[in-house]
Each structure stands twice: as structure tokens, then as C-alpha cells.
Amino acid sequence: MSQYESRLFINGELVAPSKGNTFPLLNPATSALVADIPIAEEDDIDRVVAAAEKAQPAWARLPARKRAAVIRKFADLMDQNKDRLSELDSVCMGKPLHDGLGDVQEACDITNYFAGLVELADGETSLNSADTLNISMRQPYGVVASIIPWNFPTMIWCHDVIPAAGAGNAVILKTSEKAPLGGVLLAQLAFQAGFPPGIINVVSGPGQTGALLSAHMRIRKISFTGSTGTGRAIMQNAAKSNLKAVSLELGGKSPLLVFDDADLPKTAAAAVKSITFNSGQICTASSRVYVQKGVAADFKKLVAQLMLNLRLGDPTDAKTNMGPQADSKQAAAIARFLEAGAKDGQALVGGKPALEAGENFIHPTVFANIPDKSKLDLEEIFGPVMVLHEFDTEEEAVRRANDTEYGLYASVFTKDGSRALRVARALEAGNVGVNCTSPDGAYELPFGGWKASGIGSQKGSTAVLEWTQAKSVYINHAA
Ligand code: NAD
Numbered sequence: 001m002s003q004y005e006s007r008l009f010i011n012g013e014l015v016a017p018s019k020g021n022t023f024p025l026l027n028p029a030t031s032a033l034v035a036d037i038p039i040a041e042e043d044d045i046d047r048v049v050a051a052a053e054k055a056q057p058a059w060a061r062l063p064a065r066k067r068a069a070v071i072r073k074f075a076d077l078m079d080q081n082k083d084r085l086s087e088l089d090s091v092c093m094g095k096p097l098h099d100g101l102g103d104v105q106e107a108c109d110i111t112n113y114f115a116g117l118v119e120l121a122d123g124e125t126s127l128n129s130a131d132t133l134n135i136s137m138r139q140p141y142g143v144v145a146s147i148i149p150w151n152f153p154t155m156i157w158c159h160d161v162i163p164a165a166g167a168g169n170a171v172i173l174k175t176s177e178k179a180p181l182g183g184v185l186l187a188q189l190a191f192q193a194g195f196p197p198g199i200i201n202v203v204s205g206p207g208q209t210g211a212l213l214s215a216h217m218r219i220r221k222i223s224f225t226g227s228t229g230t231g232r233a234i235m236q237n238a239a240k241s242n243l244k245a246v247s248l249e250l251g252g253k254s255p256l257l258v259f260d261d262a263d264l265p266k267t268a269a270a271a272v273k274s275i276t277f278n279s280g281q282i283c284t285a286s287s288r289v290y291v292q293k294g295v296a297a298d299f300k301k302l303v304a305q306l307m308l309n310l311r312l313g314d315p316t317d318a319k320t321n322m323g324p325q326a327d328s329k330q331a332a333a334i335a336r337f338l339e340a341g342a343k344d345g346q347a348l349v350g351g352k353p354a355l356e357a358g359e360n361f362i363h364p365t366v367f368a369n370i371p372d373k374s375k376l377d378l379e380e381i382f383g384p385v386m387v388l389h390e391f392d393t394e395e396e397a398v399r400r401a402n403d404t405e406y407g408l409y410a411s412v413f414t415k416d417g418s419r420a421l422r423v424a425r426a427l428e429a430g431n432v433g434v435n436c437t438s439p440d441g442a443y444e445l446p447f448g449g450w451k452a453s454g455i456g457s458q459k460g461s462t463a464v465l466e467w468t469q470a471k472s473v474y475i476n477h478a479a
Contacts, residue, residue, distance in 0.1 A: 017044055049219065180204040270413075280384035287386060322364065409429055412434055
């Protein structure tokens with residue numbers, strides 16, 4: 001029997017899946033069995049939708065301040081359970097414990113921010129038509145769903161569930177098969193905080209469980225965070241079923257531009273952190289770096305040295321900078337990119353799995369002399385692999401940076417303020433860093449992708465409104 005709770009959380013209760021099917025979850029740092037994870041099947045999904053439908057109207061009728069108070073209590077409980085939440089993410093997907101604590105802190109902060117927004121999620125009025133007062137109301141969808149990935153399981157759980165429930169919806173979240181445990185504890189804490197039974201439900205399982213949600217006829221909105229390929233499948237299912245509203249937070253292939261007047265040591269440090277934090281498993285990671293030719297040699301030396309200084313190993317050790325990749329499938333996929341990189345260009349540093357650290361570890365890597373149309377430049381690697389290019393002019397750098405189907409995050413490093421603004425404006429991405437890069441961001445601003453990186457946004461002042469529908473009401477008051 002595992003020491004970790006992994007059951008489904010439906011209607012305020014921990015329950016086994018109807019057919020009793022499970023799959024094994026292994027710790028990627030040690031390959032030890034962590035827990036058997038339940039697979040939610042069609043009748044489990046129908047059961048959870050029915051419970052959510054029953055619970056939602058009374059929850060939506062509560063005054064916003066009461067829903068906000070429950071959210072604030074939940075943030076306090078998360079704060080009290082920081083160590084446990086960080087441990088659960090770490091045993092599932094290998095994140096160093098100290099980084100996990102940072103994620104949970106950010107989840108607490110944004111949850112409190114959402115609580116404030118719940119009390120402000122109002123519509124508009126107008127007196128523009130003669131004899132008519134026009135008002136718009138913002139009302140919840142009813143039953144909504146969220147499907148999340150494994151790279152920031154606690155934070156992304158909060159990005160969807162809290163604004164959705166805060167707006168008065170009942171939520172069904174599917175955890176990732178690679179990091180399902182934190183989601184179950186979060187559901188228990190939410191229940192303890194005062195969310196009524198049926199308002200926050202958590203199910204687990206593979207992609208097929210997610211497909212049951214995206215195709216369900218009584219779920220009215222779905223939010224998905226994950227790969228672009230899966231996002232397409234979800235949109236197709238939504239279109240083929242009840243045309244539920246869809247919001248998508250997808251993959252990236254983020255460019256970072258270094259001009260010859262940039263502060264090179266600071267830029268190199270930011271670039272290395274961006275591609276190695278969370279073992280490079282971040283949607284916004286600066287994976288394509290473009291350096292102006294005059295400073296390219298110095299920049300390469302700085303980046304290589306910083307990467308060599310990183311310590312790979314046990315995620316529970318406070319001195320570890322990088323844990324393993326999330327599982328053996330993820331490590332094998334990155335290893336295939338490393339083989340392709342060795343054929344298409346040269347590794348300045350790394351370029352191979354770090355088997356001395358463990359089965360699923362990869363050395364931080366920089367490839368140079370890669371053609372722009374190499375798969376290393378076009379596809380999301382989702383590992384600690386930077387592809388470094390050189391450029392001559394600003395126009396060339398912007399054109400090559402934008403030559404991608406993705407548009408999630410881009411960054412520019414320069415001391416020339418006019419150029420910084422010009423380039424920030426020209427980059428085709430939903431987020432742009434000036435003299436900073438991912439993971440830097442601000443939760444009070446909307447976060448979303450352009451092009452094939454997404455549809456809609458999370459966070460920011462509209463986060464709760466995203467989970468409501470507008471209804472316009474026209475009131476004739478002619479005498
Ligand atoms: P993934 O697409 O493989 O899986 C994400 C989730 O979708 C999992 O819960 C999975 O079980 C589920 N799923 C898989 N197939 C499905 C289907 N056919 N129908 C419904 N659900 C299905 O992605 P992943 O490997 O978990 O996460 C990594 C990806 O997520 C990367 O591409 C990364 O860039 C992206 N990501 C994006 C953001 C963002 O905010 N834009 C944030 C984090 C991660």
C-alpha cells in the first residue's frame with residue numbers, strides 16, 4: 001500500500017475508479033514505484049458531471065464575498081501544506097524540493113489575487129438607447145473542466161480551478177498522468193476550506209480520460225494546458241460534441257535576442273536559467289537564442305561555463321540545481337533530439353544523457369551551427385537544450401525569431417531603450433521580456449500564447465471573467 005493518497009475526488013469524497021483500473025507511477029529520480037494511479041472511465045465521468053450539475057446552482061447563488069472567503073481560506077491551507085505539496089510534485093516528476101516550494105508560494109499568491117477578482121467580476125451598463133437601460137450580467141457556465149500538464153502541477157491547478165470555481169462554476173479537473181498526486185491533496189484542502197461537495201472534483205487517468213471530458217455533452221467550457229498536438233485534439237472533440245467554449249495554453253519555441261550592447265554576464269545567466277529551470281520543462285523556456293555576431297564568442301563562453309557549473313542529482317538535496325526529466329519517455333524523447341543535434345550542428349556543452357546522475361537525467365546542452373529549418377529549431381524539445389544562432393542586423397534577428405508557428409514568449413536584451421521597445425513590439429508572442437526572460441512574468445497581467453501557442457488567457461484582471469458568459473438585458477422604461 002502506497003503512503004500517497006491517489007484516489008479520485010468526486011462530490012467531496014475520495015473514491016476508487018468504477019472499474020478498478022490503475023497504472024503505476026514511478027519516481028523519475030529513483031525509478032521506485034510511488035503509487036498506483038486510478039483511471040477514471042466513462043461512468044466515473046458521468047457520475048462526476050451529475051454531482052457537479054447538482055451542486056453548482058446553490059454555489060453560484062452565494063454572494064461573491066462568501067466564495068472569495070472560501071478561496072482565501074484555501075490559500076492559507078495551501079500555505080500550511082507547502083512542504084507536502086512540493087514533496088508530492090517532486091516524487092512524481094523530479095522537481096527539486098526548493099523549486100517546488102517556490103511554485104507553491106506563487107500558487108498561494110495568485111489564489112489570493114483571484115479572491116479579490118471574484119468580488120469585482122461584474123458586467124456593464126449603458127444608457128445609449130432612448131428609453132432603454134441596457135445592462136450586461138456575467139454568469140457562470142455551469143459545469144466546466146480543466147486538463148493540466150505535469151510541469152507546474154500545483155500552480156496550473158490553481159490557474160484554472162480557482163477562477164472557475166470563484167466565478168460560480170462547478171469544476172472537474174483531470175491531473176496529468178505524470179504528476180497526479182498534488183491535485184488530489186489540493187482537492188481535499190479545497191473541501192476543507194469550504195468549497196461544497198461537487199464544486200471542485202479531481203479525476204486522474206491517461207489522455208482517454210481527458211477525451212471523455214472534451215467530448216462530454218454537459219460540460220460547457222474546457223480549459224487545457226499542454227502540448228499543441230493535444231490542444232488540437234481537444235478542440236476537435238469540443239467542435240464534434242456540444243461546441244463547448246475552449247481555451248488553450250500550449251507549447252512554445254521561445255526566441256531570446258542578444259544585441260551587442262547587452263550586459264553579457266546578466267544575459268547569459270538569464271538565458272541559462274530559462275532553459276535549465278525545471279530541467280528545461282517549461283512552455284516559455286528560451287530555447288532559441290540569437291546573438292549578434294560581435295559578442296557571440298564571449299556569450300558562448302559565458303553560457304557554457306554557467307551550464308557546466310550546474311549540479312544535477314537528487315531533487316531532495318538543497319544543493320541540486322536540476323533534477324531528472326519527468327519520466328523515461330520524456331528523457332528518451334530529448335535524447336532523440338540530442339542525436340539529431342549532433343548530426344545537424346555541434347554541441348558546445350552537454351549533448352548527451354547524464355547517466356552518471358541517473359536513468360532519466362540529461363546534461364544541460366547548447367547546440368551551435370544548427371540550420372534554421374532543423375527540427376531542433378522548429379519543434380518543442382521540452383528539455384535543457386538551447387539552440388544558439390548568430391545574426392548581423394536587428395531586422396534579421398526579428399525575422400528569424402518570428403519564423404515559427406509558436407508565439408508564447410520572446411525576449412530582447414539590449415541597453416538601447418528605443419530598440420528594446422521596437423523589437424518588443426515586432427516580436428510575435430503573447431509575452432515579451434525586456435532585459436529579462438522566462439520564467440519572469442507577472443500574474444496580474446494576462447498570460448496567453450499567440451499563433452499555435454494558444455487561445456485565450458489565464459491570470460491577469462480578466463481571469464475570473466474568462467469563466468463567465470455575458471448576458472445582455474435591455475430594459476425599456478418608456479413612460
Ligand atoms: P500533453 O499534451 O501530453 O498532456 C497534457 C494533458 O492532456 C495531460 O493531462 C494528458 O493526460 C492530457 N491528454 C493527452 N491526450 C489527450 C486527449 N486526446 N484528450 C484530452 N486530454 C489529453 O502535455 P504534457 O506533456 O503534459 O505537458 C507538456 C506540454 O505542455 C508542453 O508542450 C508545454 O509547452 C505545455 N505547457 C504549456 C503551458 C502554457 O501555459 N502555455 C504551461 C505548461 C505546459
